[in-house]
Amino acid sequence: MSTTNNDHHIFILMGVSGSGKSAVAAEVAHRLNAAFLDGDFLHPRRNIMKMAAGDPLNDDDRKPWLQALNDAAFAMQRTNKVSLIVCSALKKRYRDILRDGNPNLSFIYLKGDFDVIESRLRARKGHFFKPQMLVTQFEALEEPKNDEGDVLIVDINQTLDEVVESTIALINQK
Template structure:
C-alpha cells in the first residue's frame, strides 16, 4: 500500500503552512514546506517582485514530486505545502508514487491581502498576490482533492479539513 501525501495548496497567504503543520501534527505525519524546495534563483526572483514562470517552476515541482515518491517508498505518510496553482503543475506532482490528495485552501483575495500585509517573515511580496490569484486554476472534479474555505480561524479550518479528509486517510 502506498503512503499518503496530503498537499495543502493555494495562493500565497491562504494559510498553507499553518494548516499543513496542524494537520501533520494531528495525524502524526511528516511535514514539509514546499517553499524550501525552491532553488535560490526562484527565491531571488520572487524576493525582487518578479513572478516565476513555468520554466522556473518545473525543476521545483519535480523535486517535490521526487521527495513525495521517496517518502512513499519509505512508507512515510506526509503533509506538504505547495501552491500547485495550475492543473499542469498538479499533473507533474501526480507523477509521484505516493497516494496524493490535494487540499485546496480557498479565500477571497482581499482577505489574503490583509493577512499578507501583516506578515514580515516571507519572501513573497504583497505585490505578487494578484498574479497568484490570476494563475489559480481550481481543482477539477477528476483531481483527487477537496476545497476548504479559510475564512474561519485556523483551528476551524483544520477541523473542517480533517473531517473532509477522514474517509480517505
C-alpha cells in the same frame, strides 16, 4: 517490489499566498504526527536568487522544482502513513507534474476569496503586504475543476482551528 504503499498518503496543501497553507499544515502535522515539508525548501538555488532579486519565476523555472517535489512526495509516502507538502500548485499543469507516478497523492485546496485573504495578509505582524502580489496569485490560479477528483476543498472563511479540524476530517476520510 511495490513502488507505493497503499495505506500511506501524501496531501499537498495548495492555494494562493495567504490562504494559510503553512500554518494549517504545521498544525495538522503536529496533531497527526505526520511528516511535513514546506515545498519552498526545495527550490533550486537559481530560483531563490531570482526571487530574491524580485524577478518572478516562469514555468521553465518551476519545472525542476516541481519535479523535486514529485520525488519528495514519492519518498515520503514510502515511509510515512500521512505526509503533508505545502505547495501553491496554482495551475493544473503543476498539479499534473506532482501527481505523475504518485497514485497516493491528493490535494487539499485551501479556498478563500480575495477579500478574506487580503484582510489576513494585511493583519500579519512583521509582514509587508503588497496587494499586487495577491492580484497576481489570483490571476495565475486555475481552480480545480470536476476532472480533478483528487482535489479536496476546505473553505478558509473560518477560524484557523476550524480550518485545521476540517483538513484533518478530510485526511481521515481518505
